[in-house]
Amino acid sequence: MLNRVNLLVMAVAQVRDVAALAGVSPATVSNALNHPAKVSPATLARIQAAIDELGYIRNDAARQLRAGTNHAIGMIVLDIANPFFTDVARGVEDVLIAESRPLILGNSAQEPSRETSYLDLFEQQRMSGVLITPVGDVMDRLRRLRDRGTSVVLVDRMSRAKEFSSVSIDDKMGGRIATEHLLEIGRRRIGFIGGPAGLAQVKTRLAAARTAAEKHGSGEIVFVETETMNAQAGRWGAEQLLELPRKQRPDAVFAANDLVALGVLQALTLAGVRVPDDIAIIGYDDIEFAASAAIPLSSVRQPAQQLGSAAATLLLDVIADPAGSTVKHTTLKPELVVRRSTAGA
Amino acid sequence: MLNRVNLLVMAVAQVRDVAALAGVSPATVSNALNHPAKVSPATLARIQAAIDELGYIRNDAARQLRAGTNHAIGMIVLDIANPFFTDVARGVEDVLIAESRPLILGNSAQEPSRETSYLDLFEQQRMSGVLITPVGDVMDRLRRLRDRGTSVVLVDRMSRAKEFSSVSIDDKMGGRIATEHLLEIGRRRIGFIGGPAGLAQVKTRLAAARTAAEKHGSGEIVFVETETMNAQAGRWGAEQLLELPRKQRPDAVFAANDLVALGVLQALTLAGVRVPDDIAIIGYDDIEFAASAAIPLSSVRQPAQQLGSAAATLLLDVIADPAGSTVKHTTLKPELVVRRSTAGA
DNA sequence: CGGCGCGATTGAATCGTTCCAATTTGCCTT
DNA sequence: AAGGCAAATTGGAACGATTCAATCGCGCCG
Structure with a gap:
């Protein structure tokens, strides 16, 4: 027939x-x-x-059905519109392409519901590995994924319980060096803009900033929590600061990432505030656009591509030997980059 | 057992x-x-x-095997590091999420070999639909894909043969209005930086620029071809222009996208060239960072998210009725955005 | 000259779900 | 009360590749 x-x-x-x-x-x-x-x-x-x-x-479906596992790797990033994450993704891609393993890229856009639906997808597809920068509380999901044979590596986030391997950049150090730099150029009231507060990166950087300010003695942190971390959130955050009574207004802003910092810069400039004279700004990530901003942005540089390739390499190791008793945590170091937005006294 | x-x-x-x-x-x-x-x-x-x-x-593999088709949609973008494309991708995502169809995002990075390997993947996976901004000559591949039941919609590119539905932004108009604007502010020698020359977007924008210059009479286009279209390519392109004998040096640059424009701006500033006084710059796409550049960048705004959602919607239509005899081409209009980089006379 | 061993090839079972035709159940109509 | 009909359920055959044990050929050794 x-x-x-x-x-x-x-x-x-x-x-x-x-x-x-x-x-x-x-x-x-x-x-x-x-x-x-x-x-x-x-x-x-x-x-x-x-x-x-x-x-x-x-037909890959037939192949996978019989083989029991999918050759592809899934990745969930926090925000595809943030150049930091696309750089990380490129680092991952480079490693995976060499192994001719397809990369399936999902964007959680910082929304737990989207994160969950990508996890559903990866679970249904029986992916051989998953790279994730978690937003919501997904540890249970990740554990289940692992129990079903999908290897998991956390990106830019240490697992609290240390049960998953991870590659991250030292946020504590990053928060500290940014804050110390602002204190050194004579700033005292520092507005920290970012959020949501529950996000690991935000939490750690903020805590480190507070610690540094305390240790210094006369430093002080004002936290403005935003819902996401893009330029719009930055503009909103800056407006909050400008609404404060004159005396409570900060003389520096530490933005949780460069997108926020660029938004802050725009809003402050628009309001006639001089940067860095009235308010200094430091960002985080050192994305390519930070250097070419209206007022070139000081930032905490994170080795994004390196982060990505390290994560991918680690994941491949875990896949090759899932029982490998050793959970590995790699931590990369951030680096202070000073530009005009925090120049001079 | x-x-x-x-x-x-x-x-x-x-x-x-x-x-x-x-x-x-x-x-x-x-x-x-x-x-x-x-x-x-x-x-x-x-x-x-x-x-x-x-x-x-x-188990999705079993499901797909029996069902014969994959519910997911594949998308291949030219450059994941370009905010324009991530905006397009977000437009696509919004539509697909509402239909709870997973989006598999691939980055060709303007390399035909990577484009091909993603097409291989999508073909093996029997995707129900594919969105693509082609780099290489992939028409044969796309035809085969379609013959096997995968619907195809071209993004940001009209199919020459008109055999695939497409959603694009009028590059001819974009090239024209950018050039006319430069001519109107009194510029005559216009450096066009972008590439490779075979890329449809580059080809069309360049041709439109040439036409506009010719029509004007005393305008002239100098084409500097780059290998890709990022900031680094822009810096390189600017250096090429600066090496020209004084008399042949252009008084304006039309960059094929904003990343290139930002690179040009950096290199020119570094070389002590005043923008826009000595050389005016106009970019293309109007990505978010164009407005916050050191010298805010004039640009040709493209409705990126709208492009993405239109493409996704069209693709869903095609999937629903593959035999639908009508191949549809939607064209969106770009818009001139004037900022400081082309201000004044 | 027959048997042995080894590489190359094959038949048939299997992966986990969906789909179709067929069956059962329960209710309504006359 | 019997027949008919729709709704709900089910058995078993696909889907298309991979895998493993079994077979086939063929050269070589004793």
Whole structure:
């Protein structure tokens, strides 16, 4: 019956068609594709020719079903519109492409519901590995994922319980050096803008800033919590600060990332506030656009691409040896980059 | 035997386990999941309870194999590091999430080989739809994809042969209005920086610029071809212009996108060239960072998110009715945004 | 010259779900 | 009360590849 159909509708070629054309069995075609060493060179060539002639493309669903696992790697980033995360993704991509493993990129946009739906997807797909910068409380989900055979590596976030391997950048240090820098140039009231407060990166950077201010003695942190971390949130945050009574207005802003910092810069400039004279600004990430901003932005540089490639490499290790008893945590160091937005006294 | 294994290794639950626990057949569970209307409310509840208790997650590979098609949509963008494309992607995401269709995002990084490997992936996965901004010559691949049942919509690029539906932004108009603007503020020699020249967007914008210059009479276009279109390419392109003999040096630059424009701005500023006095600059896309640049950048605004959502919507239409005889081309209009980089005479 | 061993090849079972046709259940109509 | 009909449920055959044990050929050694 299939044969009759073939005459009418040019059906898509399958292994058995390739096998028939090459004069071998389907099993041999499969071997040629997956274990070429097992097949004699002559047969290999004949099969390859048949594949080309028929334009055969294997059906991944069937393959995965039988194999039990998906070759692809899933990644969930916090915000695809933030150049920091696209840089991380590129680092990941570079490593995975070399292994010819497809990368499935999902954007949680800092929304737990979207994060969850991507986790659902990855779980249904039986991904072999997942890279995630978590937003919501997903530890249970990740544990289940791992129990089902999907390896997990946390990106830019240490696992509290230390149960998952992770690659992160030292946010404590970053928060500290940014704050110390502002204190050193003589600022005392520092507005910290970012959020939501529950986000690990925000929490840690803020805590480190507070610690540094306390240690200094006369420093003080004013926290303005935002819902997300883009330029719009930055503009909103700056407006909050400007509404404060004159005496409570900060003389510096520490933005939780560069997008926020750029928004702050815009709003302050628009309001006639001089940067850095009246209010200094420091951002975080050192995205490419920080240097080319109206007033070039000081920032805490994070090695984004390196973070990505380290995470991908680590994930591949975990996949290769899931039972590997050692959970590994790699921490990279951030670096202070001083530009005009915090220049001079 | 499976039962014995179950006692030892807590195997992952499958439909038949859920069915057994709920006291129904696997077929009913499947119906509950896929055609709830066919199942009585009481049974539905029992099955749901069983699913929750066992933590059942369906195996997408098996599902796809039987269903013959993947519910997900694939998208290949030119450059994930370009905010324009991430904006487009967000527009797409918004539409797809509402339909609860996963989006698989691939980055060709303007490399034909990567584009091809993503097409391979999408073909193997039997995606139900693909959105693509092509780099290389992939028309044959796309045709094959379509013949196999994957719907295709081109983004930001009209299909020459008009055989695929597309959503694009009028590059001819964009090239024209940018050039006319430069001519109007008195510039005559315009450096066009972008590439590779084969890229549709570059080709069209450049041609439109040339046409506008010709029509004007005394305008002239100097084309500097770059390999890619990021800030680094912009810096390189600017250096090429600066190396020209004084008399041949342009008095304006039309950058093929804003990333390039920002690079040009950096390099010119570094070389002591005054913008816009000595050389005016206009970019393309009007990404968010254009407005907050050291010298706020004039640009040709493209409605990126709108482009994305239009493309996604169109793709869903095509998927719903692949035989729909009408190939549709939607074209959106760009808009001139004048800022300081082309201000004054 | 027969048997042995080894690489190459194959048949048939299998992965977990969906789909179709067929069956059962329960209710309404006459 | 019997027949008919719709709704709910079910058994079992797909989907298309991979895998493993079993078979086939063939050269070589004793």
